[in-house]
Every structure is written in C-alpha cells, then in structure tokens.
Amino acid sequence: MPTITFIQPNNQSRIIEARDGESAMQVATSNGIDEIVAECGGNAMCATCHVYVDEQWIDRLAPMSGDEDALLDGAAAERLPNSRLSCQITMAPELDGLILRLPDRQI
Amino acid sequence: MATIDSIQGATGSGTNAIPHLDVDPFALEFFDDPFPTHARLRDAAPVVYLDKWNVFGVARYAEVHAVLHDPATFCSSRGVGLSDFAKETPWRPPSLILEADPPAHTRTRAVLSRVLSPAVMKQIRDHFAANAEAKIDELLERRSFDAISDLAESYPLSVFPDAMGLKKEGREHLLPYAGLVFNAFGPPNALRQEAIERSAPHQAYVQEQCQRDNLAPGGFGACIHAQVDTGAITAPEAPLLVRSLLSAGIDTTVNGIGAAIYCLARFPDQLARLRQDPALARNAFEEAVRFESPVQTFFRTTTRDVEIGGSRIGEGEKVLMFLASANRDPRRWDNPDQYDITRRTSGHVGFGSGIHMCVGQLVARLEGEVLLTALARKVGGIEITGPVKRRYNNTLRGLESLPVTFTPA
Numbered sequence A: 001m002p003t004i005t006f007i008q009p010n011n012q013s014r015i016i017e018a019r020d021g022e023s024a025m026q027v028a029t030s031n032g033i034d035e036i037v038a039e040c041g042g043n044a045m046c047a048t049c050h051v052y053v054d055e056q057w058i059d060r061l062a063p064m065s066g067d068e069d070a071l072l073d074g075a076a077a078e079r080l081p082n083s084r085l086s087c088q089i090t091m092a093p094e095l096d097g098l099i100l101r102l103p104d105r106q107i
Numbered sequence B: 001m002a003t004i005d006s007i008q009g010a011t012g013s014g015t016n017a018i019p020h021l022d023v024d025p026f027a028l029e030f031f032d033d034p035f036p037t038h039a040r041l042r043d044a045a046p047v048v049y050l051d052k053w054n055v056f057g058v059a060r061y062a063e064v065h066a067v068l069h070d071p072a073t074f075c076s077s078r079g080v081g082l083s084d085f086a087k088e089t090p091w092r093p094p095s096l097i098l099e100a101d102p103p104a105h106t107r108t109r110a111v112l113s114r115v116l117s118p119a120v121m122k123q124i125r126d127h128f129a130a131n132a133e134a135k136i137d138e139l140l141e142r143r144s145f146d147a148i149s150d151l152a153e154s155y156p157l158s159v160f161p162d163a164m165g166l167k168k169e170g171r172e173h174l175l176p177y178a179g180l181v182f183n184a185f186g187p188p189n190a191l192r193q194e195a196i197e198r199s200a201p202h203q204a205y206v207q208e209q210c211q212r213d214n215l216a217p218g219g220f221g222a223c224i225h226a227q228v229d230t231g232a233i234t235a236p237e238a239p240l241l242v243r244s245l246l247s248a249g250i251d252t253t254v255n256g257i258g259a260a261i262y263c264l265a266r267f268p269d270q271l272a273r274l275r276q277d278p279a280l281a282r283n284a285f286e287e288a289v290r291f292e293s294p295v296q297t298f299f300r301t302t303t304r305d306v307e308i309g310g311s312r313i314g315e316g317e318k319v320l321m322f323l324a325s326a327n328r329d330p331r332r333w334d335n336p337d338q339y340d341i342t343r344r345t346s347g348h349v350g351f352g353s354g355i356h357m358c359v360g361q362l363v364a365r366l367e368g369e370v371l372l373t374a375l376a377r378k379v380g381g382i383e384i385t386g387p388v389k390r391r392y393n394n395t396l397r398g399l400e401s402l403p404v405t406f407t408p409a
C-alpha cells in the first residue's frame, strides 16, 4: 500500500497508508487530517482540499485539468507552482512515499 | 406502519425482488415528518418501487451516490422531475444545464462554473459579509421577528438579486417563481397544478429579466451574457442560463439559511458551541444542509436496463433519489439524526454529487457562513416564541413561519 506523508503547517508530519485508487483527499479526510476540508466531497468544485506537493514529487503526478487549474486560482491560501487539489490526486503504487504539505487555511 | 405491500417477482436471474411501498413522498402528511418514512424506505431494500407514482426509489446513501455518479445510465435530459420529457411536453423550455446530459451539459456547466468560481467568491465576499452584519444588527434591535420572512428570505434577497444584476422592480416575483419551479418537479398533485396555473406573471417577469439589456454590468447575469462574445455559448442560450440561476439561486438558500436558524434555535448547545468558536459558522451551515436537506429529492431516467443494489431496473424508468434520506443514512453517518456543527460533513449529498452537483454551492456557503458568523458574534440566544409553520413544496423543505426572539450576546 502506498503511503503519504502529510506535513502540517506547524511542520509536524504524519505518515498514512493509502489504498490504490483512493484520492489523497479521501486518505486525509478518513484519517482525521483536519487541514483538508473537501467541502464538495471530491467533485473538483470547491478548492478546499488544496495541498502543496513536495518538489520532488510534483512532476510525477498526472497533469492537472483546466478545471483544477481555474479552481486553484480561488484557493484560500496562496497559490504556488506546486499547488494541487488533493481530490484530483489518485493514489497508485508509483506514488508510494508522496509528500504533501498542508496550507494554513482552506476557506 | 412499516408494511411492505407486495413483492414484485424477481425479473432476472440473480437479482433481488423490489418491494412495492405505499408511500407518497409528495403528500402533505409526508412533508410534516419525512424522517420515519425515510428510514422505512432505506430499511425495505436498496431499491424500492412506489406504486403511487410508478417510480423506483433509492433512499440509501450508497445507491443515491451511485445513481448521481452514473449520468450515462441515469440521465437528466428526460427531466429531473416526475415528468418524462420523452413522453410529455415540459411545462417550460428545459434547463440547458440541470436537464441536460454530456456533452451538452459539459459546455454550459463550464460557463456557470466560471461565473460562480472560488475566485469570484473572493470578490463578492466583503459585500455579502457587510450585509449579513447589518441584517443581524437590525434584527437584534427588533428583538422579536419571523426568522423566515425577516431573515431567511430577507438576507438572500438583500444580496443575491444585486449580485445577479437584476433591476429593483419586480423582485417580488423571484420567490414565487422559484417555488413554482421546485413544485413542478413533483407529480401532478395540487401543489404542482396550482403553481403552474398561477405561473404566467412570474414566468413573464423572469423571461424579461434574463435578457442582456436588463442585467447590470459586472453581475452574474452580465457575466453569463459576456460568454456569448467568447463563443462559449450562443446568444439564445444565455438567457436560459441566467434563468437557471434565478430558478435555483434564491429559494434554495432561503431554505438553507432557514434550516440553519431553526437548528440553532432547537439545539442551544450547538449555538453555544458556535458562539465559542465562530470559525465553525461555515460548517454549521453545511451541517444544516445535511440535516434538513433543503432540496429533498431529484429524479433521473434510466437510459438502459441496469442492475443497482442487486436489483434490476428497466430502460425508460423514473428513479427518485431521496437526497435527504441519504444524508441521514446510518449506514454512512454516525448519529445521523443529531445536528452536530463539528461533524465532518464532506460527502453529504444535500448539494448533489457528480457532474450536476450544485454549481451555486459556493454562493450558498458564502451566504450561510457570513450570516452565521455575524450571528455567532452578536446573538446570545434564540428563543422560539410562537407556532412553527411548515411550508409545503414538492422538492424544497423549509418553514413558512418561525417566530423567534434574539437576545444580544
């Protein structure tokens, strides 16, 4: 099972096991990572599941859709080049060890 | 009583029988207290058949979610009410977004998503928040008032029509028009028939306001029309998309806000929690949308024979999704009948889910959040001071009257 390391704004980190096919958002919300709000439930409509993907991982993710790109412009925390929506990151064996930084706010 | 009236014989091998239930989910007695019947529908089977209207029904979270996420099989273009557009003429020209399937839906949806995006919400936020503060101040001065007309209706009416760019005259048609639209999704009962009989002046108003010349620059309406210039939509499509926002953008939030106030009035411990931490305002609103489900139901129509929840449904059948029941399904939620403003609400289907999930959800949440934030800071207590009256609508759940007294913090 692939693992994800979530790094909280205070730099504490948690390593969580994910199931293949689950989204990184689902992994976070089902494991009490409160920094991921996910108001739209993963439908790519709210931008409250924003994460910063660790630099060494960003190029290994599937490219973002136009919808995701537009939504990120409205994210509450600053948009950075490594910003993504965690509901659009689907876990797979090759993402084992993924590192995601959590922004300080989603709303 | 929990009786299953008959069991239809299994139609195919390996499929479960579908129980027939004598439930009318559009009857006034049902609206008075739908929750015990929702439980009965959920417990009967994953798929039920309602003889009263000859429709299939899904009331458990898993099946409601599955139907919402398979728009190719459970389509919207044959209407999301009981009426099947393949067999009956719709009462008005169909919506280009709600009553459309991909690929047509994909294009119109993209337009409204842009008009109501998170980035746009940032621009309107301060204005919506200032109006919310002013509304709560005004009501604290009055002390006793009707939380439906003076708050749940009055606040959205003070922000949304302006955000649309509507003229001041004629706005009194907006709520009756929306009430009509949501009644019309129901069966041909008195609610629907009477609404349609009285519809002409409201329809005339809305049709007129959807025209480009009647929409102020900078508003949502003008932004929709501007998409004609980019080629995203055609000129005749623009007014119909404006109509979608006028149909779905006000009465829904009226009932969402009404639900939140009614919850906070009934559950003082949750009001106390909110006052301690006003940052919970947004989730307190979201939880009210789960708990009361202002939009109770929508239909889909099957485009092929399909097996769902172990049962077979033929092609061309209407399937009623009980969103409100899914939102309280104990198979999905802990303590579903409790209003808990700290609950993880993500995944509720009060705004739908999948490709048709409410395109105005950010507007709704913004209104709910800023209003409950102002309330959390300024209001110490909410007391219900008179008879609570329910308002009946085939799709919307909410109150006609909620007399309350606010005490200052």
Ligand code: HEM
Pocket (backbone or CB within 6 Å): B076, B080, B097, B098, B099, B109, B112, B116, B244, B245, B248, B249, B250, B252, B253, B255, B256, B257, B289, B293, B294, B295, B298, B323, B349, B350, B351, B352, B353, B355, B356, B357, B358, B359, B360, B361, B363, B364
């Ligand atoms: C608490 C308030 C609201 C609730 C509970 C609500 C509920 C819903 C639901 C359940 C759907 C899904 C319909 C389906 O699957 O067939 C929907 C769709 C829609 N809503 Fe909302 N809504 C709310 C507020 C709004 C607002 C404020 C607007 C406009 C600004 C809006 C505009 C729409 C539109 C245009 C659709 C059709 C989307 C599509 O088919 O792709 N709604 N809403």
Ligand code: FES
Pocket (backbone or CB within 6 Å): A025, A037, A038, A039, A040, A041, A042, A043, A044, A045, A046, A047, A048, A049, A071, A085, A086, A087, A088
């Ligand atoms: S959960 Fe809403 S955009 Fe990801």
